[in-house]
Amino acid sequence: MEIEVKLKHLLAERKMKQVELSNLTGLTQRTISELVNNQIERIPKNSLCKIAEALEIEDIRELIDFKK
Template identity: 65%
Template sequence: MNIEIKLKELLKKISMEQKELAELTGLSSRTISELVNNKTERIPKTALVKIAIALKVNDIRELIDFAEDQ
């Protein structure tokens, strides 16, 4: 079982580009890209909080969830 970051789907749903999210959160484009593409081993809590605030997410499961190994 892995942790899946669902940021790609969320951004697509609200028609927001990664660059715009980076600007809203103050996070680097690289950080956003790594999160969107599930390329990070450690998910910074501060990044999740900034993203949740910027996207008005109230339930953390909208951003991350468990995924079965493929």
């Protein structure tokens, strides 16, 4: 079982570009890109919190979930 970051879908849903999220969160564009493409091995909690706040997410399962 793997953890899937659903950021690509969330950004598309909100018609938001990665650079916009980077500006809102203060995270680097590289970090955002790695999260969008599920290419990150360790996901820093502070990054998830910043993204959740910027996208007004209240349930972490909207952002990450298990991939079967």
